[in-house]
Amino acid sequence: MGQMRRTKIVDLLQSKEFGKQIIVKGWVRTKRGNKQVNFIALNDGSCIHNIQIVVDVPDFDENLLKRITTGASVSINGELIESQGSGQSVEIKAKTIEVLGECDPEKYPLQPKKHSLEFLREIAHLRFRTNTFSSITRIRHAMIFAVHKFFTEKGFYNIHTPIITASDAEGAGEMFQVTTLNMDSVPRTEEGKIDFSEDFFGRSTNLTVSGQLEGELAAMAMAEIYTFGPTFRAENSNTSRHLSEFWMIEPEMAFYDLDDNMDLAEEFLKFLIQYALDNCMDDLLFLSKRLQEEEKNKKADERSMELIEKLRFVMENDFVRLTYSEAIDILKNSKPNKKGKFNYPITGFGSDLQSEHERYLVEKHFKKPVILTDYPKEIKAFYMKLNEDGNTVRAMDVLFPQIGEIIGGSQREESYEKLTGRMQEMDIPEKDMWWYLDTRRYGSVPHSGFGLGFERLMLFVTGMSNIRDVIPFPRAPKTAEF
RNA sequence: UCCCUAGUAGCUCAGUUGGUUAGAGCGGCGGACUGUUAAUCCGUAGGUCGUAGGUUCGAGUCCUACCUGGGGAGCCA
Structure with a gap:
C-alpha cells in the first residue's frame, strides 16, 4: 500500500467529509494558543485561505511544538473536523506532526505583520509566501x-x-546585445570596427x-x-x-x-x-x-x-473610439488646456499626446x-x-x-x-x-x-x-x- | 536620463533652531491565560543613524559627492 497523499487546502476547505483522516502539507503562517491548545494557520498556495490546525498540546512533545514557527514547513496527519471556533467552518485535529523544514524566527524576514511592498520587493524570493x-x-x-x-x-x-x-x-x-565575443579582447576589422563575423551567429544579434x-x-x-x-x-x-x-x-x-x-x-x-x-x-x-x-x-x-x-x-x-484629431480638438478646448494646467499645452495637430493628456481623456473626459x-x-x-x-x-x-x-x-x-x-x-x-x-x-x-x-x-x-x-x-x- | 523626495532597531516610523546616555509601535524571545483568528496581558533583548568626505568646541540633525528606494516626466507595452 502506498503512502496516503496530501490533500490540498483548497479542497479541504470545501470538504464536508468530517471524521476523514487526511494529510496536509504546507507552510506555517502563524501559531498561537496556550498550554492546552495551539492553533496553526497553514497555507499551501492552493488558495488565499489558510486551514486551521488544532493541536492538543499535552499530546505532543514540547520540543516538536517549539520548532513550529512562522515560515516553517510541516506535514500533518489528522482528522478533518467541523470547527468549534467562529472564524472558519472546517479545521484539522492533528494526530501527528512532522516538521519538514525549520525556520529561524530571529532571522526569517517575513513575520505576521504588515510589510511594505518596497520591502517585499527586496525579498522577492520569499514574497510568494505572502x-x-x-x-x-x-x-x-x-x-x-x-x-x-x-x-x-x-x-x-x-x-x-x-x-x-x-x-x-x-x-x-534600445536592444540588449547578445554575444559570445570575449569582451576583454574584441576582434576588430581592418577599419577598427568590431568584427561580428567572428561572433557566434556570424553577425550582430540582440534580444527581441x-x-x-x-x-x-x-x-x-x-x-x-x-x-x-x-x-x-x-x-x-x-x-x-x-x-x-x-x-x-x-x-x-x-x-x-x-x-x-x-x-x-x-x-x-x-x-x-x-x-x-x-x-x-x-x-x-x-x-x-x-x-x-x-x-x-x-x-x-x-x-x-x-x-x-x-x-x-x-x-x-x-x-470610446475616436481619432487623434478629434482627441486634439477635445484637449484644445478642455479646461486644463485653457487654464494652462497642462505641462505640455495642446496647440494643434502634430504634437504627440503626453500621459497627462491621455489621463485627461480617459479619467476625466470620457471616464x-x-x-x-x-x-x-x-x-x-x-x-x-x-x-x-x-x-x-x-x-x-x-x-x-x-x-x-x-x-x-x-x-x-x-x-x-x-x-x-x-x-x-x-x-x-x-x-x-x-x-x-x-x-x-x-x-x-x-x-x-x-x-x-x-x-x-x-x-x-x-x-x-x-x-x-x-x-x-x-x-x-x-x-x-x- | 531629468525633476522631487527619502534612507535611524528585523519591519514601519518619531527624533525640536546642531547640545549630555537615540525613542515608539509591530515583529522576536521569556512568562501568564482551556478555542485562538495578524489573539490578549506582563516582561525583555535589539541601533557604526545609507557610504565617503567636509563645516563645527560638538553632527542622526548643516554642506558636497556617490549609492539605494519611492513619486513624477520622457521612451513605450
Missing part, C-alpha cells in the same frame, strides 16, 4: 491560461517567434523587442496567429509602468482592417477581465480589501474605484477606456498603413485608466511601394528586411495586429500600482537580483 503575492501569482496564471483559451477558441495559432534576432529595424526601442514582424510572416499563411513571449527593452526607463524584460501578447490577423482590429482588442480585454471575475474572486476580494486599506488615508476623490466594481465597469461599457486612432505618421512606426490623406496612419492605442496605454496596434501597410517609401523616409535599411518585404511581394493582403503588455493587464486586473509587483522577478535598470 497573501498579496500568492494572490497575484494565481491571477497571473489564470490570465496566462485565459489568453491561450481566448485565441484557441477563435481558431488562432500560437507562434513562437525568436528571442534572439539579427534585425534591429523594428524601431521599438517584438515578435510582430515574424508574426506577420506566419499570418500570411495561417491567417490568424498570436505570440505570447518575453520581450526585452534596454531603455533606461525608471517608472512603475516599465520593465526591461516583460511578456507581450501580439496577435496578427490577415484580412482584418482597423475596425476589426479594434473589435478584437476590446473583446479580448473584456474576455480576460471576465475570466478573472469568474475564476479568481477570492483573490480579487483580498486584493480589493488590501487596496482600500492602503488608500484609507487618502482623500475620497483620490481613492481608486473599488477593484471589482472597476472590472465590472469595464465589462459593461463600450470603449472609460478609450481607443485613439489615425495618428500623424511622423509619430508612429514605418509599417503602419497610410491613410488616404497621406498624413495619418491607421494606428490604434487602447488607453486604460491609471495605467495609460495597455495596447498599441495598427492596420499594416500591405502595399510594397508605399511600405518601401515609408522605409526610405525613415532611413530603415531595406536590405536587412528582404524577408519581411517578401510578404508584400507575394500574395500580400490587408492585415492588422496589436501588442498587449501582459504586466500592464496584470496591473489593471490586480489593482496593483507598481509593475514590479505583478511579475515574480522584475528586471529593470540596475535590477537583476534573483
Whole structure:
C-alpha cells in the first residue's frame, strides 16, 4: 500500500467529509494558543485561505511544538473536523506532526505583520509566501491560461517567434546585445570596427523587442496567429509602468482592417477581465480589501474605484473610439488646456499626446477606456498603413485608466511601394528586411495586429500600482537580483 | 536620463533652531491565560543613524559627492 497523499487546502476547505483522516502539507503562517491548545494557520498556495490546525498540546512533545514557527514547513496527519471556533467552518485535529523544514524566527524576514511592498520587493524570493503575492501569482496564471483559451477558441495559432534576432529595424526601442565575443579582447576589422563575423551567429544579434514582424510572416499563411513571449527593452526607463524584460501578447490577423482590429482588442480585454471575475474572486476580494486599506488615508476623490466594481465597469461599457484629431480638438478646448494646467499645452495637430493628456481623456473626459486612432505618421512606426490623406496612419492605442496605454496596434501597410517609401523616409535599411518585404511581394493582403503588455493587464486586473509587483522577478535598470 | 523626495532597531516610523546616555509601535524571545483568528496581558533583548568626505568646541540633525528606494516626466507595452 502506498503512502496516503496530501490533500490540498483548497479542497479541504470545501470538504464536508468530517471524521476523514487526511494529510496536509504546507507552510506555517502563524501559531498561537496556550498550554492546552495551539492553533496553526497553514497555507499551501492552493488558495488565499489558510486551514486551521488544532493541536492538543499535552499530546505532543514540547520540543516538536517549539520548532513550529512562522515560515516553517510541516506535514500533518489528522482528522478533518467541523470547527468549534467562529472564524472558519472546517479545521484539522492533528494526530501527528512532522516538521519538514525549520525556520529561524530571529532571522526569517517575513513575520505576521504588515510589510511594505518596497520591502517585499527586496525579498522577492520569499514574497510568494505572502497573501498579496500568492494572490497575484494565481491571477497571473489564470490570465496566462485565459489568453491561450481566448485565441484557441477563435481558431488562432500560437507562434513562437525568436528571442534572439539579427534585425534591429523594428524601431521599438534600445536592444540588449547578445554575444559570445570575449569582451576583454574584441576582434576588430581592418577599419577598427568590431568584427561580428567572428561572433557566434556570424553577425550582430540582440534580444527581441517584438515578435510582430515574424508574426506577420506566419499570418500570411495561417491567417490568424498570436505570440505570447518575453520581450526585452534596454531603455533606461525608471517608472512603475516599465520593465526591461516583460511578456507581450501580439496577435496578427490577415484580412482584418482597423475596425476589426479594434473589435478584437476590446473583446479580448473584456474576455480576460471576465475570466478573472469568474475564476479568481477570492483573490480579487483580498486584493480589493488590501487596496482600500492602503488608500484609507487618502482623500475620497483620490481613492481608486473599488477593484471589482472597476472590472465590472469595464465589462459593461463600450470603449470610446475616436481619432487623434478629434482627441486634439477635445484637449484644445478642455479646461486644463485653457487654464494652462497642462505641462505640455495642446496647440494643434502634430504634437504627440503626453500621459497627462491621455489621463485627461480617459479619467476625466470620457471616464472609460478609450481607443485613439489615425495618428500623424511622423509619430508612429514605418509599417503602419497610410491613410488616404497621406498624413495619418491607421494606428490604434487602447488607453486604460491609471495605467495609460495597455495596447498599441495598427492596420499594416500591405502595399510594397508605399511600405518601401515609408522605409526610405525613415532611413530603415531595406536590405536587412528582404524577408519581411517578401510578404508584400507575394500574395500580400490587408492585415492588422496589436501588442498587449501582459504586466500592464496584470496591473489593471490586480489593482496593483507598481509593475514590479505583478511579475515574480522584475528586471529593470540596475535590477537583476534573483 | 531629468525633476522631487527619502534612507535611524528585523519591519514601519518619531527624533525640536546642531547640545549630555537615540525613542515608539509591530515583529522576536521569556512568562501568564482551556478555542485562538495578524489573539490578549506582563516582561525583555535589539541601533557604526545609507557610504565617503567636509563645516563645527560638538553632527542622526548643516554642506558636497556617490549609492539605494519611492513619486513624477520622457521612451513605450
